[in-house]
Amino acid sequence: MTPSPDSSLFLLGTSHQVANLNERESIALPSDSIDSFYRGLQELDGLKECLVLNTCNRTEIYGAAEDNLKIEVVSNYLAEFRDLDPEFMIQKTYRRAGPEVVRHLFEVASGIDSQMVGETEILGQLKKAYDDASERAFTGKVLNRLFQKSFQAAKWARTNTGISRGQVNLGNVLCELARRIFGQVGQCRVLVVGAGEVAEGALEAFKSRGSEAITVTGRTFDWCPLSRRKPDELAQKFDGFTLAYSKLHDSLHLFDVVLASTASAKALLTHKQVEVAMKKRPSKPLFVIDASVPRNVEEAASTVENVYLYNMDDVSAIANENLQSRLTEVERCRTALSKRALRLWEQMRAQPSLPS
Amino acid sequence: MNLNDVTSLLWIATFCFGISFVLGMVKTRHSFPYGLQECPFILIVIGFFLQTRALYLRGIEVHGCPLGNGLERTQFILWSLILAFLLLRLVWQLNLLGTFCAGASLLLGSLSLGLKDWDAPYWKAEGYTRLFQDPWIELHASLAIFSYGLFCLLAVVSIMYLSQRQTLLSRKPGFLGPFLPPIQELEVAAFRLLAVGVTFLSLSMVVGTMHWTRHPEFVSQTKLAVTSALWIGYLVLLGMRMSNRLYGSRFAKWTIALFAIALLSLSLVSSKQKKQAFHALPLQPLALNLR
Incomplete structure (x- = not known):
């Protein structure tokens, strides 16, 4: 050629x-x-x-x-x-x-x-x-x-x-948002759905701030199309745990930060599923980051009390606003x-x- | 400047709170030169001492805890608010909480000083002996007012919670968002403040009830109903929060609403004896005067 x-x-x-x-x-x-x-x-x-x-x-x-x-x-x-x-x-x-x-x-x-x-x-x-x-x-x-x-x-x-x-990095912006919600980022229990590069970048930022409880799950524990990395490899890299995807919805209430970064064409977290999870942790906030395109979390989930849902556009807008001076x-x-x-x-x- | 005049002292204190509020807001956006970083906090402390001296002088004047008119009650609540903030600050390093408290003190303090009718000189009236003759009643009133101060601080924390929540939900950096305390910490603080406030109010109610059972003629039905309703309201709020039936933004809104009702109730009720003794004076807010 x-x-x-x-x-x-x-x-x-x-x-x-x-x-x-x-x-x-x-x-x-x-x-x-x-x-x-x-x-x-x-x-x-x-x-x-x-x-x-x-x-x-x-x-x-x-x-x-x-x-x-x-x-x-x-x-x-x-x-x-x-x-x-x-x-x-x-x-x-x-x-x-x-x-x-x-x-x-x-x-x-x-x-x-x-x-x-x-x-x-x-x-x-x-x-x-x-x-x-x-x-x-x-x-x-x-x-x-x-x-x-x-x-x-x-x-x-x-x-x-x-x-x-400055903080133009997706992970750093996410950590700053997590700080405004939870205070100590290191105390947050982080769940990553998918093993894409965005997830990896975010985990690096959370890990560098002392996050110990990191869990990774994925629709498949085989090859991840976004990063060619398996979810269990990602968990291993950050000394985290793996969670069977079938247990995702039942375990959602156990996490403070949920980052969805998969190539799924349909929503992995619906409004109803988030609502059910929040009933088990009513007074504790849940920070959901949808770093996927197409989106993996229904937009309606943001209407649930104590749920803070951000997608890529939102995070980017914040970062760029911070960068006006540059x-x-x-x-x-x-x-x-x-x-x-x-x-x-x-x-x-x-x-x-x-x-x- | 007359440091022996109550009104002047209170005006200066309010001015200090005002300057502290403005500097605190400016500080969120612009860094202060080294040495001036603590200016807003120092102004709050100065305002607190001036307010304390003013209430002390008024106390000497009225021969008791100065809670006889709208100005005194409002200033006592604000004094309790600042005291609660200063105590809380020792364990909770939050400068912006002080800025919000200073803002509340500026607003309510200016209002109470601006309304001349609120500072009627009841102690100069003919036949006035002493505001509180029974020390238990004085204890009841001061406990109740201190609990009002805590509820005022709770309302301030709730406003901060709602501001942070709104900024986060708007998904924009916002003006104050990055400088406000984390939303989870605000919720925990609000819960603790409510619990402590309800404890103080309950103690006050117990002491007040002891007096009421012995001298029911001094307590009007309206006053009894309003104060009981308020106490029950806060108890219910605490119960609902503890059982997780009310939390988040709805809880914050209820704490603000209940405090607004508490403030309004001050001007809705008055004791029977007070009316009889000062029938010539304008109607004064006397919710906590159990004489």
């Missing part, structure tokens, strides 16, 4: 910048359908390289193609795959080409395009997406170089600018990354086997 000299670089994507949570949910690819999505992409005439980034907050398709492949073809394929109206796709996605793709990827990798500006989880997700695409042999000279350079750019941005200072730093970072992106694009163009 070596691109020809007249191939072009493109990006089709959606994120919090153009779509709300419900809209992103409808576009996001279910984790068990990534394989079939890649297979379908491979069949598009003219597509030479491609990489799918599918996270909680963004779904992006990076590609290098011959000029005869129009980005609408990819867009229509995604719309068809997710059973969406093509017009909806036009409204709720962005398209980039050439140097704009490089600049966008640098911004994504460095975290300045994230909902929580400066967060570092996106870099890990990008690396995983890159590994996935490489293993499938969907990346080539163009995307290999582009992504490796983007990882370097991200590292440079975090080292040389202040975009990663906007100037973000601008400085964006300007520097833009220059680096342009330089890379010119180098790529100078090589005959790279996109025009």
